[in-house]
Amino acid sequence: MVLPKEGDDMIKFSLRVWILIIALALSLLAISPSFSDGVIIKSVEKNSSSYDEGLRPGMIIKSVNGALISNMADYSDVLREIFNDSFEKKVSVNTDKGAFIIFSASEPNITIGDKPKTKLKMGLDLLGGARALVQPEGVLSNQELTDLIDVTSNRLNIFGLSDVTIRPVTDISGNKYMLIEIAGATPSDIRDLVAKQGKFEAKIGNDTVFRGGEEDIKEVCRFDATCSGIRSCSPQPDGTTVCQFAFVVYLSPEAAQRHANITSKLKLDPGQGGRYLDKKLDLLIDDVLTDSLLISEGLKGQVTTEISVQGSGVGANQEEAFQSATESMNKLQTIMITGSLPYKINIVKLDSLSPNLGHEFTKNILLLGLMVFAIVSLIIFIRYRKIKITLSVILTMFSEAFITLGVAALIGWNLDAPSIAGIIAGIGTGVNDQIIILAESTSRGQRSIKERIRSALFVIFAAFSTIVVAMIPLFWTGAGLLKGFAFTTIVSISIGILITRPAFADIIKKMES
Amino acid sequence: MDKEKLSKLYDKYYLLLALIPVVLVISSLVYLAGFYSQNGSFIAKDVSLSGGTTITLTDPSTLSDLSDAEFLLSSKIPDANFRRLTDIRTSSPLALVLESSLSPEELKPLIKEALGYELTSENSSIEFSGPSISNSFYSELLRVVLLSFILMGLVVFMIFGTSRFFKSLALLLSVLAIRLTFPLSSGLMIFVILVVTGSLVYCLLKLEKKKQNYLILLLGIVFAVVSIIYPTYFLIYVLLVFLLLVYIFNSVPSIAVIFAAFSDLVLTAAVIDILGIRVSAPGLVAFLMLIGYSVDTDILLTNKALRGSGSINSRIYDAFRTGSFMTLTALAAVLPAFLLITGLPDAFRQIFLVVSIGLVADLFNTWLTNSGIIKWYCQRKGMI
Numbered sequence: 001m002v003l004p005k006e007g008d009d010m011i012k013f014s015l016r017v018w019i020l021i022i023a024l025a026l027s028l029l030a031i032s033p034s035f036s037d038g039v040i041i042k043s044v045e046k047n048s049s050s051y052d053e054g055l056r057p058g059m060i061i062k063s064v065n066g067a068l069i070s071n072m073a074d075y076s077d078v079l080r081e082i083f084n085d086s087f088e089k090k091v092s093v094n095t096d097k098g099a100f101i102i103f104s105a106s107e108p109n110i111t112i113g114d115k116p117k118t119k120l121k122m123g124l125d126l127l128g129g130a131r132a133l134v135q136p137e138g139v140l141s142n143q144e145l146t147d148l149i150d151v152t153s154n155r156l157n158i159f160g161l162s163d164v165t166i167r168p169v170t171d172i173s174g175n176k177y178m179l180i181e182i183a184g185a186t187p188s189d190i191r192d193l194v195a196k197q198g199k200f201e202a203k204i205g206n207d208t209v210f211r212g213g214e215e216d217i218k219e220v221c222r223f224d225a226t227c228s229g230i231r232s233c234s235p236q237p238d239g240t241t242v243c244q245f246a247f248v249v250y251l252s253p254e255a256a257q258r259h260a261n262i263t264s265k266l267k268l269d270p271g272q273g274g275r276y277l278d279k280k281l282d283l284l285i286d287d288v289l290t291d292s293l294l295i296s297e298g299l300k301g302q303v304t305t306e307i308s309v310q311g312s313g314v315g316a317n318q319e320e321a322f323q324s325a326t327e328s329m330n331k332l333q334t335i336m337i338t339g340s341l342p343y344k345i346n347i348v349k350l351d352s353l354s355p356n357l358g359h360e361f362t363k364n365i366l367l368l369g370l371m372v373f374a375i376v377s378l379i380i381f382i383r384y385r386k387i388k389i390t391l392s393v394i395l396t397m398f399s400e401a402f403i404t405l406g407v408a409a410l411i412g413w414n415l416d417a418p419s420i421a422g423i424i425a426g427i428g429t430g431v432n433d434q435i436i437i438l439a440e441s442t443s444r445g446q447r448s449i450k451e452r453i454r455s456a457l458f459v460i461f462a463a464f465s466t467i468v469v470a471m472i473p474l475f476w477t478g479a480g481l482l483k484g485f486a487f488t489t490i491v492s493i494s495i496g497i498l499i500t501r502p503a504f505a506d507i508i509k510k511m512e513s
Numbered sequence: 514m515d516k517e518k519l520s521k522l523y524d525k526y527y528l529l530l531a532l533i534p535v536v537l538v539i540s541s542l543v544y545l546a547g548f549y550s551q552n553g554s555f556i557a558k559d560v561s562l563s564g565g566t567t568i569t570l571t572d573p574s575t576l577s578d579l580s581d582a583e584f585l586l587s588s589k590i591p592d593a594n595f596r597r598l599t600d601i602r603t604s605s606p607l608a609l610v611l612e613s614s615l616s617p618e619e620l621k622p623l624i625k626e627a628l629g630y631e632l633t634s635e636n637s638s639i640e641f642s643g644p645s646i647s648n649s650f651y652s653e654l655l656r657v658v659l660l661s662f663i664l665m666g667l668v669v670f671m672i673f674g675t676s677r678f679f680k681s682l683a684l685l686l687s688v689l690a691i692r693l694t695f696p697l698s699s700g701l702m703i704f705v706i707l708v709v710t711g712s713l714v715y716c717l718l719k720l721e722k723k724k725q726n727y728l729i730l731l732l733g734i735v736f737a738v739v740s741i742i743y744p745t746y747f748l749i750y751v752l753l754v755f756l757l758l759v760y761i762f763n764s765v766p767s768i769a770v771i772f773a774a775f776s777d778l779v780l781t782a783a784v785i786d787i788l789g790i791r792v793s794a795p796g797l798v799a800f801l802m803l804i805g806y807s808v809d810t811d812i813l814l815t816n817k818a819l820r821g822s823g824s825i826n827s828r829i830y831d832a833f834r835t836g837s838f839m840t841l842t843a844l845a846a847v848l849p850a851f852l853l854i855t856g857l858p859d860a861f862r863q864i865f866l867v868v869s870i871g872l873v874a875d876l877f878n879t880w881l882t883n884s885g886i887i888k889w890y891c892q893r894k895g896m897i
Contacts, residue, residue, distance in 0.1 A: 126858075348646040351638070364857050365857065368861075379845055417859075467802075473801070474801060476698065478794060
């Protein structure tokens with residue numbers, strides 16, 4: 001802490017104010033607000049033409065085929081217009097990192113979002129998204145937990161979710177968890193994707209032909225209409241619609257040999273006109289039968305590395321059935337590629353937060369902040385009746401909030417609701433401190449202004465210490481979900497103590513002398 | 514009434530005034546004990562601390578007639594609790610919040626039956642906490658509140674305590690609370706051992722040659738060794754008593770500040786229970802904030818009373834003018850905004866509610882009890 005010393009001159013005085021000004025400028029740089037338009041690429045599907053051409057997450061799309069893109073609605077309108085039939089198209093995408101030409105018959109496999117106006121990151125509760133706290137069954141070592149996180153992360157990426165963060169957390173009793181946070185829109189069945197162990201097995205009778213994962217499956221066809229996609233949709237007597245999907249998987253030679261050995265022992269099924277074998281290929285996920293495929297007689301005893309996997313989705317109308325079949329196919333492909341999770345897991349906490357509600361919350365929090373600001377300024381003016389003092393209190397309140405946001409932007413802190421409450425609490429402490437300085441500086445008595453301010457700074461420093469020690473234990477608690485409050489409170493009161501308060505004390509000293 | 518008369522009246526009645534919050538605290542403690550024996554916890558826990566689901570419905574059809582929606586939902590979900598969020602500018606409903614101990618999988622079909630639509634990420638937010646994690650959150654947070662309180666007490670004693678021996682002893686003991694609260698963190702254990710060793714050396718350097726001090730230090734060392742090797746949580750209560758005795762016999766001003774903070778917590782918890790508010794995890798976090806935030810006026814008062822100039826009454830009055838203005842500004846800033854804007858995340862509502870109630874309690878605890886004790890102390894020490 002910087003205490004005013006005897007013999008401070010004007011140069012020293014301005015030094016503290018200069019530090020404040022520099023801190024404000026650096027914060028502005030860290031937050032870097034921008035008012036230009038565009039949409040940001042959040043993820044690009046690997047092995048897609050977009051990826052091969054060089055599109056990467058983080059790029060800002062400015063225009064597509066010459067049409068300017070200023071928001072997500074523009075983007076989807078333009079793409080819908082381009083891909084109105086199933087012929088291959090040339091798409092030229094102009095980004096901040098250069099132009100890319102993509103040839104494709106369907107919309108590029110990228111997810112996009114509105115370009116953020118600042119570098120500030122909002123928390124899930126304000127942005128919308130899903131958060132799951134997952135507990136593995138049994139006791140895991142740190143290495144085993146890391147493995148689990150790797151497999152889960154791989155699975156979510158292959159499923160096509162962008163903006164996913166997964167980290168290990170431990171509670172006081174030593175229980176280990178995995179915290180998964182997915183920003184933005186999330187699929188409705190996130191629970192399945194995260195919590196299912198995803199043990200995939202293809203069995204004939206009691207014999208396993210192949211399992212999910214690299215060992216048995218060399219490749220799974222995705223995003224290639226010739227070997228993967230929705231094949232047919234048909235209305236059912238009960239009014240629903242069923243869509244069938246099919247995709248090809250390429251087996252390893254060992255798995256193909258196993259297939260040959262097992263099928264060679266099967267007989268022809270007389271019921272089907274002798275076209276199929278008497279046992280089916282059963283597909284099981286987590287030991288639950290999800291589908292049974294007929295095996296044509298031509299495959300009997302054949303070493304085949306290419307197997308077509310089929311399945312279906314049901315919906316109230318064709319659109320819903322198509323959607324459901326696509327999601328089922330994606331899930332099945334995902335677990336076939338990644339294999340099963342190494343451990344059984346339970347979801348102990350699952351939040352899916354609506355982006356719309358988060359948007360309303362953000363608006364209301366901003367409004368609350370403005371009201372608090374206005375009321376405090378008014379009270380200070382009524383009490384001291386000096387425009388200069390009021391202005392400097394407003395200035396320091398603003399500086400503290402702004403520099404705290406700057407720090408948050410700099411280290412990429414996610415600003416959730418508790419974090420913002422912490423900033424407001426920090427500003428509250430800041431105002432209290434300024435009231436103490438003002439009270440001391442205007443108090444009567446023999447002591448000099450420097451002594452009085454020194455006494456004020458002592459109280460301020462003592463109060464600062466109590467808040468810090470009271471909040472610090474939060475960092476080790478509640479799976480880290482509550483530490484935002486502690487973090488922003490401590491950051492903003494530290495900025496208060498180190499930067500704004502010394503500057504404020506100098507300004508007041510100058511006013512008083 | 515002029516200042517002199519007021520000062521005389523205060524001289525006459527200050528101990529009586531100091532008793533008012535004490536009586537309130539004792540009644541609150543009795544109330545909380547009753548509440549505990551009925552509910553098994555000092556506060557009513559919401560689903561984030563007891564297990565269950567919170568669903569925030571934002572579909573316009575639900576919001577067009579909230580009472581109707583609540584009626585339909587409560588007929589299907591017997592244990593449902595409701596809260597409404599409204600938009601400040603249009604005063605139109607923003608969302609209906611439903612809390613239930615059931616899981617989302619059980620609730621979704623019931624809600625569809627009642628309201629006739631499926632829940633999606635567009636029209637709702639769903640937050641689910643399993644019973645085991647919620648209970649572990651709750652017990653963790655209670656332990657953290659106690660740890661924060663012990664650390665706050667240490668800082669206060671460091672500021673206003675006089676004996677260097679007892680200050681380093683208090684540091685030695687308080688840091689053990691970290692070990693007892695987080696027994697599994699090896700990083701924190703190393704930190705604790707370092708601080709304990711350092712403060713032990715300092716204790717020995719500043720040891721006054723009195724029989725009882727040797728005994729106290731010996732007790733402290735034994736306690737430290739036991740806590741480091743066998744960090745059983747029960748020991749923290751022994752530690753609490755040990756620290757309180759050290760503070761009571763060494764620094765009346767410190768114990769007055771610590772008592773004020775304790776009273777703030779107790780009164781706030783009692784008021785929250787009486788208002789029937791169910792506390793969520795952020796609400797408990799707000800109690801931590803209260804511990805740190807409410808003692809600043811007590812520190813201001815004590816500093817002014819012990820180190821200021823003028824008569825004791827004028828010193829207390831000076832501090833009162835500044836301190837109560839601080840508290841009232843905070844309340845005046847937050848309360849109107851808070852009451853007007855209901856469409857805020859639960860974390861916001863809980864934090865501001867708990868801190869606001871705590872600040873009101875702090876007005877009484879600081880300016881009646883703490884000031885009374887400090888005046889009595891200054892008079893006894895002849896610091897008039």
